[in-house]
Amino acid sequence: MKLFAIFGDPVSHSRSPLMHNCVFTHLHYPACYTRVHLQEGAQLREKFFTLGLSGANITVPHKEAAYNACDEIRGFANEVGVVNTIINENGRLIGYNTDADGFLFAISEFDNIEKILILGAGGTAKALAKRFIMEGIKVSVINRSAPRLAFFQEIGCQTYSWDTFKTKEYDLVVNTTSAGLKDDNLPAPLEIIENVLTHTHYVADAIYGKVTPFLEQAQQRNIPLKDGADMLLGQGVLANELFVEHSLSKEDIQNEMKKSFLL
Ligand code: NDP
Numbered sequence: 001m002k003l004f005a006i007f008g009d010p011v012s013h014s015r016s017p018l019m020h021n022c023v024f025t026h027l028h029y030p031a032c033y034t035r036v037h038l039q040e041g042a043q044l045r046e047k048f049f050t051l052g053l054s055g056a057n058i059t060v061p062h063k064e065a066a067y068n069a070c071d072e073i074r075g076f077a078n079e080v081g082v083v084n085t086i087i088n089e090n091g092r093l094i095g096y097n098t099d100a101d102g103f104l105f106a107i108s109e110f111d112n113i114e115k116i117l118i119l120g121a122g123g124t125a126k127a128l129a130k131r132f133i134m135e136g137i138k139v140s141v142i143n144r145s146a147p148r149l150a151f152f153q154e155i156g157c158q159t160y161s162w163d164t165f166k167t168k169e170y171d172l173v174v175n176t177t178s179a180g181l182k183d184d185n186l187p188a189p190l191e192i193i194e195n196v197l198t199h200t201h202y203v204a205d206a207i208y209g210k211v212t213p214f215l216e217q218a219q220q221r222n223i224p225l226k227d228g229a230d231m232l233l234g235q236g237v238l239a240n241e242l243f244v245e246h247s248l249s250k251e252d253i254q255n256e257m258k259k260s261f262l263l
Contacts, residue, residue: 002031003052004243007038007066008059010182013209015260016057019236020243022260023253029244041065045093048086055087055243060178063099063123070095080130082123085239096242099124100131102235103174103206106226110172110202113137117170117196118157119187119214120177121148124206128176129157140168142188144177165192170200180205180212187214197221208232233257 006016012035020033031054038047041062048056048069058066066083067073071092077083083095107113116132118125121143132139133155140158142165143149149159160166165188173196179185186193193214197203203218208228211219218225233254240253 002054002243004031004033004055004057005036005051005053006033006057006059007036007044007047007062009037009039009061011035011037011059013181014059015209015232016059016236018263019232019257019260020240022263023240023244023248023256026256026259027248027252029248031243038062041069045069048088048093053088055085055239057239058084058086060124060181061122067095069093076100076127076131079134080126082126084123084127084235085242087242096239097127098235098238098242099231100127101238102233103128103231104131104135105234106228106230107172107202107204109226110224113171113202115168115170115172116140117142117168117173117200119143119173119175121145121152121159122176122178125176126151128174130155133157140170142192144188162188162192167195167199170196172202172204173197173200174203175205175207175212175214178207180210180214181207184213186217193217197223204228204231206231229261233261 017033024031063082067081073095077097084099085096087094115138117140129139141152142160146161152159175187177187179187203223203225206228237254
C-alpha cells in the first residue's frame, strides 16, 4: 500500500485527499492519501521521508520550498521554480508542476483570452504567468508587496504594486492570492478591485469551495466567473497520473475524481 499526502498551511480545507482516495478506491489502486499540516517549508523533505511517502502535493505557502526540497525537477516546474507535486523515485525526490496546465484546462471554456491580469505574485501566480506567456497571452501582475514582482518582470509581464497600479482592459482577471481563503479579505483594496472589474470580460479565483469576497464583487456585476474547482480537478488528474505511474487511464482518473466533487 503506497501512501501519499498533501502538505500545506492551512491544509484542513484541502479536497485533495478526497479526490485522490476516490480514484484509488474505485480504480482499485493500492494507495491511500492523507493531509499534513506543515508550518515550516524547510522541514518538508524530512517529513516526507519520515512518513514513508511515495508522493505528495504541496499547497500554500510551500510550493517554492518544495522546489528546493527536490533532487531533480522535471518539465514545466523548471521554468518557474515552483513545485506542487513530488514523486519518490527510489529515494530521490522528483518535482513537477501541474497547476498551470490544470488552470489552462479550467479556463478553456472562456473565449478569446489575450490579456490577463493576475492578482498576487506567489507560487501559483508564477506558474500561471509563465504558462500564459508561453501561450502568447499578455500578462499583468499586481501584488501587495513589490519584492516578489522581479520574477514577473524578467519573464515579460507588466507589474504593479498596489500604489503603482494603472488599469487597462483585460479579458480575464485571476485571483491567485490567498486573500479570502481563511478570511474575508479582498486581494487588493476595494477601489482597485472595483476598477479592474469594470475592465474585464471574465473573472477566476484559484480558491475553491466558497464564494470569496473577490468573486462576490464579480457576481454583483454579473461577470462570468469560476472558482478554483476546475483548476483543482485539472492539476489533480495530472498529479494522480504521476502517482500511479500512468498505470490508469486519464479518462478514468478524471471521471472518478469528478465524482469526489459531489461528496
Ligand atoms: P503563496 O503563499 O505562494 O502566495 C500568496 C500570495 O497571496 C502572495 O502574492 C501574497 O502577497 C498574497 N496575499 C496573501 N494574503 C493576502 C492579502 N490578505 N491581501 C493581498 N494579497 C495577499 O500561495 P500560493 O500561490 O501557493 O496559493 C495561492 C492561493 O491559490 C491559495 O489560496 C491556494 O489555496 C490557491 N490555489 C488553488 C489551486 C487549485 O487547484 N484550485 C492550486 C494552487 C493554489 P505578498 O507577496 O505580499 O505576501
